[in-house]
Structures are given as structure tokens and as C-alpha cells.
Amino acid sequence: MTPKPEWKKLQGPPVEHFSRAKSHGYDFYTVTDHSQEADFQPPRPANANWMTTKKAAAEATDERFVALTGFEHSENDGPGGRGHINVLNTEEYINAMAPGVDLPFLYKWLKSAEPNGEGPVVATFNHPGPKQYNDWGHRDPAVTDIITMLEVINSNKKIHYEAFVNALDKGWKVSPVCGNDNHGYYGIMNQTSRTFVLATARTKAALLGAMKERRTYAALDQNIQCRYRVNGAIMGSTLDKPGRFRFDISISDPDTTKPKNKITKIDIVKDGGVVVEAYRPETPDYTVNWSPTIEDTTSKYFFIRVWNAGGGDAPNGNPDNPVAWLAPIWTGR
Structure with a gap:
């Protein structure tokens, strides 16, 4: 897979995503660009685009709206399994296409990843197939307490129920969420499926804390x-x-x-x-x-x-x- 250099033009900048989500009544909205895209290379905390995304989230957050950031780890060629994972609230990020970076590498990396300010690091399995992620392999208690969610609904109609049940049966402790999977602005205005979070307050720390505790549902x-x-x-x-x-x-x-x-x-x-x-x-x-x-x-x-x-x-x-x-x-x- 070759990163698309025009991703920013096609998908729109994070600041505009947050603005549109806020104007359409969202309580919170998360931006997770593919970490392998050209403008995020090389991966480092001071990368200009990474810092711009975090700054846009901080500025968009107020008492009625929370903007969250992270990256989508898109593992497409193994060898330790395939599958996409949204990683939220990390200070740094890694490139899934870099040599030696597979799912076991990501799981190990997550255990020491530092959070980006308030709230814990959490992650979600994205639009999973029934036996993806090496048939739900490489699990241990530490990473089980970080990957706490699974995308049961993708966009408005795509349901990943079989994967949800299989992940639970393999010992993953995940709660259901919904992802817009936006590659542009269409989903913000037109997709009616939602992730619900039972948080104690409308703040970044409370939302991420509730996700960590698996207090979510998808509808x-x-x-x-x-x-x-x-x-x-x-x-x-x-x-x-x-x-x-x-x-x-x-x-x-x-x-x-x-x-x-x-x-x-x-x-x-x-x-x-x-x-x-x-x-x-x-x-x-x-x-x-x-x-x-x-x-x-x-x-x-x-x-x-x-x-x-x-x-x-x-x-x-x-x-x-x-x-x-x-x-x-x-x-x-």
C-alpha cells in the first residue's frame, strides 16, 4: 500500500472535522488519521501534522464538546495478523507499514505508550472480520486492558457482530462502539449511527476513562x-x-x-x-x-x-x- 500524498486535501483537516461535528450536535468526535500517511513521516512527537491535530483538538474542546485524537494503525500485510486498530490519546505514534511493525509489536508498544495529557490510552478494533488479528491472537492481560472496544457498527449499515462475539470468546474484554470511518465530511452530516459513552462528565478525561472501563454501546x-x-x-x-x-x-x-x-x-x-x-x-x-x-x-x-x-x-x-x-x-x- 502506498500512502496517498493528497490525503489532507481529500479528507479535510482535523480542525474542520471538529468544527463540523460540533455544529451538528456531536458531544464528542475523534480524529484518527492513518499513521502511515506521507505527512506523518517520520513518526515523532514533534511531527508538524501530529502536533497540529492535537492543537486543533485542544482548541475545539469546550464545556459542550470534546475533541479526541489518536491514530489508526492499519496492519494490512502481517506477518502477525491483519487488522486496523484506532489508538486514542497517545503522546506518540508508530507507522504500521514500517519494517518489523506488526500486531504483536503494536500490542507491546501500547503497554508503555504515554498518554497525551489527561485521560488514559485506549484502543478499539476497527471494522473487524470474524477471524482478523490472527484470529484474535497475541492477547495478554495488559493489552486486554488497553484495547477495550470493538467497532460493531461501521458507518450506517455495516455490522461486525460475528467478530464481536468471536473476540469475546477469545478472551478480549471489548465493548461495542460505532465508527463513521470518514474519509471526508459526508459521514458527519449523514451517518446516523452513534457511539454512546456512559461518562460522569463531558470532559476528555471522563470520556476516555469510561471507554477504559468499557461503559459504551453502539446504536x-x-x-x-x-x-x-x-x-x-x-x-x-x-x-x-x-x-x-x-x-x-x-x-x-x-x-x-x-x-x-x-x-x-x-x-x-x-x-x-x-x-x-x-x-x-x-x-x-x-x-x-x-x-x-x-x-x-x-x-x-x-x-x-x-x-x-x-x-x-x-x-x-x-x-x-x-x-x-x-x-x-x-x-x-
Whole structure:
């Protein structure tokens, strides 16, 4: 793959991305350019374009909008596996196309990467295939606590559900997110899928901290509100090997004048993508609460999926498919 020298002209500068995202009502927006692009060579903290991106993010951030930065590590030729990963909030970056830089190299590098100011370093698997990243290999506890998210939704329609389940089954502790995958401005205005973060404040440190704690969900709806606890622990948590799991699930949509946004189904999924239990309200509504109890002594995780009557905000949504995927709860087994 040859870096495109015209990337900046085609994709637009970060400062303009942040400006447009803010004007279109985003709470936060992340810019992660491919680290192998010509204008980022050689990789170094003082690279002019890298510094410009960080400066644009700092200047765009205020009490109503948080601008985040990082880089996309695009590993396309192995030998330690293939796959793209967004790395957020690092002081430095590396070039995935440089000799000797493969996924194991990146995983080792992440463990000592310094953050760019406030908040932790976090990362997400991008638009993954079911067996990418060397079939989810090279995992260890340290890198598992850095790569805490996985892109279940890419743009408006591309769903990477099988990869999500496979990663969980291989021991990765990842929560769902959505990526615009912008290579220009179109997605900012036109893509209606979103990443939701359960943060304690609208600040850089709080958002990255919540991502680190896996308190995210991804939805094909722009404002669906999803929360759940298990045995009192919020989504994203790890429990201490209980045998009984008391779920308290609350799903709501504020668009109460739009019948397509009524909640029609919720289900609970465990290891291997097995549906443990499903709930269909007798009368679909904009707010649905469900509190089942599940007995289980073997599963390693549970997560929630949600359906609504319209299949999401994008055109031609399919109500037969889920519209939201929520962060797992890990059992501790």
C-alpha cells in the first residue's frame, strides 16, 4: 500500500472535522488519521501534522464538546495478523507499514505508550472480520486492558457482530462502539449511527476513562438511551463469579412522536452468541424496563441487544435486526 500524498486535501483537516461535528450536535468526535500517511513521516512527537491535530483538538474542546485524537494503525500485510486498530490519546505514534511493525509489536508498544495529557490510552478494533488479528491472537492481560472496544457498527449499515462475539470468546474484554470511518465530511452530516459513552462528565478525561472501563454501546439510532446493571454493577463491569444474575435493564427513546422508535424487543446473549432469554413487550413503547434473573455457573459474559419498530434512523432500516448492542458484563470466570 502506498500512502496517498493528497490525503489532507481529500479528507479535510482535523480542525474542520471538529468544527463540523460540533455544529451538528456531536458531544464528542475523534480524529484518527492513518499513521502511515506521507505527512506523518517520520513518526515523532514533534511531527508538524501530529502536533497540529492535537492543537486543533485542544482548541475545539469546550464545556459542550470534546475533541479526541489518536491514530489508526492499519496492519494490512502481517506477518502477525491483519487488522486496523484506532489508538486514542497517545503522546506518540508508530507507522504500521514500517519494517518489523506488526500486531504483536503494536500490542507491546501500547503497554508503555504515554498518554497525551489527561485521560488514559485506549484502543478499539476497527471494522473487524470474524477471524482478523490472527484470529484474535497475541492477547495478554495488559493489552486486554488497553484495547477495550470493538467497532460493531461501521458507518450506517455495516455490522461486525460475528467478530464481536468471536473476540469475546477469545478472551478480549471489548465493548461495542460505532465508527463513521470518514474519509471526508459526508459521514458527519449523514451517518446516523452513534457511539454512546456512559461518562460522569463531558470532559476528555471522563470520556476516555469510561471507554477504559468499557461503559459504551453502539446504536443505529442517534439518541436511544440504554442502561443496565447486573447484581448492582453497571454495564462493562466484571463480577466475582456469582451463580445468579439479576438484570435491571432500562431502554428508552426520547423521540416519542415517532412510532418507529418504539422498543419492540430486548435479548440477553452469552458465550458463543447464545441467546439466554428474550423479552417482547406486549405493547411496544418508548420506554421498556425488564428485570430477569438468570441462573448460570459456566458463562464468561453476557450482553444486551435491543430492537425497535423502525430498525434505526438510517434510510431503509430493518426492524428484524437489532438497533443497539450494549457493553457486556463479565462474570469473572
